[in-house]
Amino acid sequence: ALTIGIVGLPNVGKSTLFNALTKNSVLAANYPFATIEPNVGVVNLPDSRLAVLAEIFGSERILPAAVSFVDIAGIVRGASEGEGLGNKFLANIREADAIAQVIRAFSDEDVVHVDGAVNPAGDMETINTELILADLETLEKAQSRFEKEVKGKKLDPSVLTAALAAKEYLNTGKPLSSSGLDLEPIRELGLLTSKPFIYVFNVDEDVLQDETKLAELAALVAPAKAIFLDAKLESELIDLDPEDAAELLASTGQTESGLDQLARVGFDTLGLQTYLTAGPKESRAWTIPKGAKAPQAAGVIHTDFERGFIKAEVISFEDIVATGSVAEARAKGKARMEGKDYVMADGDVVEFRFNV
Numbered sequence: 001a002l003t004i005g006i007v008g009l010p011n012v013g014k015s016t017l018f019n020a021l022t023k024n025s026v027l028a029a030n031y032p033f034a035t036i037e038p039n040v041g042v043v044n045l046p047d048s049r050l051a052v053l054a055e056i057f058g059s060e061r062i063l064p065a066a067v068s069f070v071d072i073a074g075i076v077r078g079a080s081e082g083e084g085l086g087n088k089f090l091a092n093i094r095e096a097d098a099i100a101q102v103i104r105a106f107s108d109e110d111v112v113h114v115d116g117a118v119n120p121a122g123d124m125e126t127i128n129t130e131l132i133l134a135d136l137e138t139l140e141k142a143q144s145r146f147e148k149e150v151k152g153k154k155l156d157p158s159v160l161t162a163a164l165a166a167k168e169y170l171n172t173g174k175p176l177s178s179s180g181l182d183l184e185p186i187r188e189l190g191l192l193t194s195k196p197f198i199y200v201f202n203v204d205e206d207v208l209q210d211e212t213k214l215a216e217l218a219a220l221v222a223p224a225k226a227i228f229l230d231a232k233l234e235s236e237l238i239d240l241d242p243e244d245a246a247e248l249l250a251s252t253g254q255t256e257s258g259l260d261q262l263a264r265v266g267f268d269t270l271g272l273q274t275y276l277t278a279g280p281k282e283s284r285a286w287t288i289p290k291g292a293k294a295p296q297a298a299g300v301i302h303t304d305f306e307r308g309f310i311k312a313e314v315i316s317f318e319d320i321v322a323t324g325s326v327a328e329a330r331a332k333g334k335a336r337m338e339g340k341d342y343v344m345a346d347g348d349v350v351e352f353r354f355n356v
């Protein structure tokens with residue numbers, strides 16, 4: 001399954017955010033090692049189109065697409081050498097598809113900062129250095145294995161070449177994601193700095209409306225994406241009914257909660273999109289990679305759909321709304337029959353035809 005690992009120094013608000021993510025109230029204590037076990041929380045990708053489809057089709061339920069988040073133990077300086085919770089931490093993020101790094105930018109004197117002062121740039125530096133060191137160590141270990149296997153003609157030399165190039169690049173102190181290297185041959189190593197990154201700034205509520213401050217923080221991580229949220233506010237929002245939550249959100253100048261942003265940006269960072277199906281039972285969003293063709297999209301529903309794919313009847317969401325029904329959309333020539341080379345578009349409302 002698709003997962004985004006949440007990382008960050010201790011006491012930056014990971015547990016607080018994660019509690020909001022799962023709606024579970026796990027202990028979020030003001031204590032550097034409170035977060036020990038990795039937990040998984042699933043967040044729905046907000047999609048207002050589903051409610052509209054459910055109305056048109058009289059669907060019993062709505063099933064949005066989902067993104068899972070794994071809360072990983074806090075990283076500390078020296079984590080790559082196995083200090084603190086390092087090794088466990090590293091094993092868990094290797095499996096994530098992307099990494100969301102939570103950075104403290106809130107200013108609460110009652111909450112201890114592990115390095116003594118709130119310093120977003122310094123914290124990012126600490127984490128990135130640990131991740132780079134961890135990748136170097138992984139490559140170091142792999143290298144001797146690869147060398148033996150290449151000598152014994154059991155491994156394609158391109159794998160060793162890719163590993164050496166990655167090592168050389170990391171030694172310049174930069175993450176692999178900015179290297180432009182072809183890392184496909186060494187994908188199995190799960191190198192951390194090659195994963196897509198999202199930066200989550202945990203800010204004070206008033207900062208959410210301070211464009212200058214937000215621009216400053218965003219500049220620290222550009223071209224990577226930055227999200228701004230107040231973890232404390234998020235944990236309050238989650239306990240309110242939707243109307244009260246919307247009101248509280250609006251009072252902070254926001255139209256979208258931080259969790260919704262996180263799901264949306266996470267989805268986008270992973271290169272994913274959705275298509276929709278609708279009927280009396282359910283209106284549902286299905287997750288596919290951007291650029292996926294119709295048979296691959298059908299395969300997400302069931303592997304038989306991919307194997308027996310004949311064609312897809314596609315109506316755009318806008319056309320369904322404009323015509324009000326599938327029958328009317330067909331009558332107006334808005335329903336297209338697409339074949340196996342059709343590249344799915346976001347918001348396609350689809351019915352697959354297939355052989356079983």
Ligand code: GDP
Pocket residue numbers: 008009010011012013014015016017028029030031032034035074106107108111202203204230231232233
């Ligand atoms: P973790 O170690 O990164 O998981 O951090 P926690 O979520 O446990 O947070 C550490 C402390 O900071 C707790 O006392 C939280 O209540 C507090 N905290 C977390 N987020 C915020 C925030 O956005 N604003 C303020 N003022 N305090 C926060």
